[in-house]
Amino acid sequence: MGGLLHPGSPGRAASRGRPDGRLLVAEIFGPTFQGEGPSAGRLAAFVRLSRCQLACGWCDTPYTWDRTRYDLQAESRRMSEAEVWHAVKAIGAGLVVITGGEPLLQQDRLVWLADMCRAAGRRTEIETNGAVVPSRAIAGAIRRFNVSLKLANSGMPAPRRLRPEAIRALASTGKAAWKFVVTSPADLDEITELQQRYGLDPVWVMPEGTTSDQILRRMHELADPVLARGWNLTPRLHTLLWEDARGR
């Protein structure tokens, strides 16, 4: 991600709020395809923020939070909002995906960036674990939250991964799509229970896996049970195409 343009004029959208913070960024990459969920297949730029408050057993981005295995100082850098915007703009994709880690841990510093994207005709989506209450400002600035509530298969205790106030706040924005990482069809009853408890819609089911073989095998296992429940099924397109290559 070297060779970033020096921040220039912030332009018209700057009137919505001045960039005044620095984001802790793991990586910015693209153009590539959004691999998961309702926008799978769309040309996208990715901003991956560092740090997460959870520690899922199958996490595929542990370099954003796992101090026991990674040097987080080396794996992240502080960037101004304007630097991030210029990097995103240079990628030139219509969809900007802000992911992590858990990006809502830095949500106050994302509003200006999302406003800039919107003013430039870019669609912005935030991928969140659903355990942080979004502010009104960030909810107003983006097009969709892709909310990946964690199931028991994550290894996280329920009180840490399921925060009712955050789930209700995300649902109330009317901008949430609910994407669940599933390791076997046995996980689907847990999703049904959450869907009924919180009125989650739409539901997307995604197979867990970091190889194309795992993704395809699990999609075959899940297809019929997911259809029977009237839900959506998403691949991990980047895994099917590039296995676990970072920055794709």
Ligand code: SF4
């Ligand atoms: S919430 Fe996401 S980034 Fe955080 S540990 Fe779980 S899978 Fe990884």
